[in-house]
Amino acid sequence: MNKFLYLVAGTAIASIFTVSSTAFAADQLVVASFGGAYTASQSKAFIEPYMAEKGAKVLTADYNGGLAELRSQVQSGNGAWDVIDLELQDALRACDDGLIEKIDASQLAPAADGTAAKDDFLPGTLMDCGVGTIMWSNIIAYDKTKFPNGGPKTIADFFDLAKFPGKRGLSNKPNVNLEWALMADGVPNDKVYETLATKEGLDRAFAKLDSIKKDVVFWGAHAQAPQLLADGEVVMTAAANGRIYDAISKENKPFEIVWDGQIWNLDVWAISKASKNKDAALDFVKFSTTGQRLADVTKYISYGPVRKSSQSLIPEAIRTSLPTYEANFKTSLANDLEFWADHQDEINQRWATWMAK
Secondary structure, three states, X not given: OEEEEEEOOOOOOOEEEEEXXXXXXXXXXXXXXXXXXXXXXXXHHHHHHHHHHHOOEEEEEXXXXXXXXXXXXXXXXXXXXXXXXXXXXHHHHHHHOOOEOOOOHHHOOOOOOOXXXXXXXXXXXXXXXXXXXXXXXXXXXXXXXXOOOOOOOOHHHHOOOOOOOOOEEEEOOOOOHHHHHHHHOOOOHHHHHHHHOOHHHHHHHHHHHHOOHHHEXXXXXXXXXXXXXXXXXOOEEEEEHHHHHHHHHHHOOOEEEEEEEEEEEEEEEEEEOOOOOHHHHHHHHHHHOOXXXXXXXXXXXXXXXXXXXXXXXXXXXXXXXXXXOHHHHOOOEEOOHHHHHHHHHHHHHHHHHXXXX
């Protein structure tokens, strides 16, 4: 049994109810995503317009990432989800493992000026089994009220307990944490993964994390990061940039984003192999990845759209809050999916041991 949020065209949220994964009619779609402000932005930009135009019903399901639930659905043939929002590294693995359908880019809508989709999407944002939607970043955020004389400005400041005392929030996964540890320890961005691939580099990253571990609160879901900050359990935290933007712009939280060292990644739409509504699922993907629809997401959350034609459709005031804005992007680092594909298992083992100490 799974809980789904039932959305009705023209309204925000009608009701919450529980249904079995076999109860969906052919004219219903289930879109799995990460919840919170992120799913809310997708509902406003994609789901509600889709329902209004197509007369379809769309259900949303929250999950915390990874492939365990999707794999279970595909293996059992019990497809509770049709369209899934996957982080790129999970999409690549799901494609290799046959968990998601191939998507022909030629079927996607061209740009408004007729440019083919394959030429309008930013490099690396289309894949065999997925269509890029947004670029998002792992950033550091802090509570301005805790630092009346000025808060942290660099990733190194996050590791400086003397200058900026207080609890820190970090993800309970090694990804991003290890990269930031090396950056804070003086490794140039273009050498981070090369360094992390060596035993000495990995030792160096863990040693840097050791220096703050006693003051770290680890979180497991993205929604926890801004909540820890709001509750005063931490004075600064790692977070997804959109979660913090939402807290600032919609909840008037006294938070500030540190863009230095942001590590960016992509999310893609994918279609489950276990979907019973694959034609409708592809129609939804096509509808929600036009230049205008992707630009519309930025009205609700500060993630950068991955179509070139989207950029001119975004007001300047919003563009400055996006990871892709030039000033924010200067010291950024792209998440190296190949590195993590090669080293994830061994690093996860060491991480688990380190976390248990």
